Amino acid sequence: MSRRCAAARTEARRVPRRGRSAVAVLLLSAMFGLAALPARRVEAALPTTPVTRSQETFSSLGQGLWDRDEAGFAAAGLLRTRLELLSNLDLDHGVGPSGQPLFPSPLANGAEPLLTHADMRLRLDLAAYAPRGMVTVRGRLDLLDNVALGGAPAGPPTASIGQRPPAAPLTLRRLWAEALLPFGVLAAGRMGSHWGLGLLTHGGDCHDCDRGDAADRVALAVPALGLVWAIAYDFTAIGPTQPRPNGSAALDLDPADDVRTWTFAAVHALGPEIRARRQGAGRTTVEGGVIASHRKQSLDVPRHWLEQEGVVEASATPLDAGQIVRRDAAATALDLWLRLQRRSLRVELEAAVLSGRIGQASLLPGVELRDPVESLQWAIALESRYGAELEGLSFGVDGGAASGDPAPGFGVRQPIAGARPLPGDLDGAQAAPPRDRRLDNFRLHPDARIDRLLFREIVGTVTDAAWIRPHVRWARAWHGGDTCVVADLAAVATFALQPNSTPSGARELGVELDPTLSLTLRGLLIEWQTAVLLPGAGFDNAFTGAAAQPAWMSRLFLGFAF
């Protein structure tokens, strides 16, 4: 098997990443109506270097630290462009009872239901190493992140000869440091977060990913008894701050309104090189781990973050004690990840459960609801493959399920002050206290994808669904792995767990075919992704009687890695 090709064919990698508390974030943010978070495994289409492997589990902390005489610096990056055609993603459904379509349609009435898009992003992963191998500082920069090509012409479109620069051309996503201690590794800063298959928290490192979690964290990982034991504290939210009188660093105005997250992990992960060596030797490799994450918030200052989110207009009136509301929120997440590799068989499993309670869900100072909002969410996913990942023919079956909530709509986007969804709507808030005090739909991270159309584009992410996904692959490498061709075909059948969540009330969501053809030439990745969705009765419009019609997409991915 070609290592270079394997490095670029990132689909093959299933490495547990750093566990974190975003699990609880997911739950809490859902309960507070924030946008959904998180996602899936990171598979950079980048050379496999310690720089780009920074997202692996707690066990990977300290990678790249070795005894060196001089300071070192490493960089890796990927510039990607994506050109897309999207056809009939509204499935000819029309608008739902709240007047919203399933997906945007062309502006011109009667036009072909074809939408186009092209975007780009340059991702840079950087690392600096101190002499004597004790300390490293790492970071991640995204430049022109998902900027639409041709989206900001300078001047009249027909006369434009350039593009206006974006307001925020550079995004610093991560910046953290690691130090090697006699008993383990200490890390601090804003670092990526990923665990297992990425159901709960996803670093967004895959070449086609659009999001990614990062935690402001202090973590300590200690190897013992064949495992890596890790503990992490996340500064999830500190509430309102104020500059010190001397103008230096800000002060947290009230520790009681902080959101605190503790994460514990125990993991046994070997890494791709050791795994490959064991596979080559015919050894069975078992890896796995468990994380437990607990998040708590006693008080809240809703005005502070609602202003930041743009939900309310910023007020000139200084914050005072009257803006504090009791929250009494707590959430706990448990996540188990297992990976088995024996000769040509690989099986990987992740199972997660989240339990949470918000004692006081009101956002209005002075107003208190009588009853708490509670949540119990779960998800499970299995991936398998038989055959070499990147040489010859291989096949497997993936599957899983994510819990649902009986409220109308899938509950991917839960606006803070939005209306309750009506039966037949695609989306909307799942909890509406005091009448509905449950929030039980598990939302997979948006980068934890199982398809290309139905959940990735139309629904937004996987939730309230069960899926089964048989897949087959043919791969071939030449020139010592410098050139690699891979052809994939996957079929995804999906069903709603709660029929109330679908537009029609039927469980059948559809069948999607996802063929892929990719070519890797040293640092160049050319990938053609297509998909055809045959929607099920769940997307019929129960009010107009319109039956959902097929949709398709085609995406050309160009990746330039260095």
Next chain:
Amino acid sequence: MAVAVQARRDDFRQGDAPRRWSSLGRRLLAWGCAASVVGVAACAADPGADAGASGPAMGPLSLCLPDLDGTLSAAEARGYVGAKARVLVAAAPLAQMPDLEGVVDSAGRRVVDWRDQRDGVEQEMAVADGGAGWWAAEWPDLGADLAMPLNGDQTLLGLYKQDAAGLWLLAIVSATANPARGRTLIRYEAPLPVLRTPLRAGDAWTATIATSGTLDGLPWQGIDAWQVRATAGGRLELPDFSAGPTLRVRTEVEVRSLLGPTARRTQISWMFECMGELGRATLDGGGALLERRLLRP
């Protein structure tokens, strides 16, 4: 049909008391309903509230946060087209009489406990565009911003203008142009201050304004006399939630018909910043409870 219409007119002119009381009662209920719906806009701020569903005016900045300064500002009492509210309405006799005064707890705070006020019928009320109904052709110069239901069956609408000084009642109209019981089209000669903002404990005002038009298809002429007084209302405990500090607004309304007797009602409302009217009790001229309303998230 013409005979029937004439008979209704004659009845009215001859002072058919029950009929007039009914009409007056419907009007008296009006302002309280209006206040409830004004509060709807703010209900959106509460995660349990159902507001702004499809209302074009409910933008992302429409959410209002109370500052708990004990003053109801114009922004904290603002209504929005498209806002909706659920109101639990119970007519006397009630299983549990609502406490209208409250008690002062050991910490010196006044608490009005309505947690046992669970009986009644739930109604949904919505705010519509005051300038877009069938009545617009009748009064092109009215200048109404909002149209809100005045009665439980929502057959009557109040047309309001809102500005920094408060909420002003301009007219009362039938919800439809040709209702079975006859069209209502009553206009105030001057805007009537239903709610003055900013509203603080201790504020009081009176207004006496003539009205004219058509009531249930019959000619109407009268005078409304309002006396409003706001005091500190403490914390109001409702079945689903509690809120405070509130303002307790007592409004005494006297409707004098030029063709008949005078009707009196008293309404006691608990108002809260960004939520408007949370609860209301309506009393007759003798002080007996007629109706209780409270807001449901």
